[in-house]
Amino acid sequence: MGLSQVYGIAKQTGGAVRIDSKLGKGTTVAVYLPRALSLPVQHKAHEEAVTAAPTGHATILVADDDRDVRELLVSCLDSLGYRVLAVSSGPLAVETIEKNSSIELLMVDIAMPEMNGIEVARVVAAKRPDLPIVYMTGYIGSSELDGVDQQRLMKKPFTVAELTKQVEEALTVGNSTLVSNVVPLRPSTRG
Numbered sequence: 720m721g722l723s724q725v726y727g728i729a730k731q732t733g734g735a736v737r738i739d740s741k742l743g744k745g746t747t748v749a750v751y752l753p754r755a756l757s758l759p760v761q762h763k764a765h766e767e768a769v770t771a772a773p774t775g776h777a778t779i780l781v782a783d784d785d786r787d788v789r790e791l792l793v794s795c796l797d798s799l800g801y802r803v804l805a806v807s808s809g810p811l812a813v814e815t816i817e818k819n820s821s822i823e824l825l826m827v828d829i830a831m832p833e834m835n836g837i838e839v840a841r842v843v844a845a846k847r848p849d850l851p852i853v854y855m856t857g858y859i860g861s862s863e864l865d866g867v868d869q870q871r872l873m874k875k876p877f878t879v880a881e882l883t884k885q886v887e888e889a890l891t892v893g894n895s896t897l898v899s900n901v902v903p904l905r906p907s908t909r910g
Contacts, residue, residue, distance in 0.1 A: 728876060736750050778823050782806050782827040784808060790805075824890055826852075827855065828854075828855045853885055871885070
């Protein structure tokens with residue numbers, strides 16, 4: 720995890736980062752996170768989402784330049800039953816989608832070098848306009864999020880329940896028309 724990501728996570732949670740560097744002695748990075756004042760509350764909806772996680776069969780492409788995040792996503796999605804492909808850059812994401820028509824969902828990090836997630840989405844949408852895209856970001860600033868569907872945005876860090884919900888919703892197309900191998904856990908309430 721890069722220093723900018725550590726800083727982003729600390730700021731998102733109301734914390735701070737202090738860096739002390741001394742020539743010849745090295746650098747110390749201290750991360751301060753707020754202390755919880757109470758025990759975490761378990762919401763029934765959260766418990767249901769975790770226990771009733773779907774077992775999907777869709778093929779998902781994960782594009783994130785951070786190896787740790789990429790590996791965690793692959794592990795989580797794999798445990799939910801999805802077939803997962805992973806790449807470390809925007810150009811590799813575009814190339815993989817061009818070569819593999821069985822990909823049913825793209826999960827892309829917004830902040831990547833060479834080609835950011837928004838640029839990847841534009842190229843992919845021109846070639847495969849039906850392909851759902853879920854954006855991921857560790858930053859709060861909205862300037863880089865212009866044009867991003869906020870309902871398809873996951874802010875890092877996210878929980879497995881949030882990931883499960885986002886994937887399920889992204890694979891559901893329209894009101895009740897579904898990608899061929901995805902079954903919703905609950906009936907659609909959209910009319």
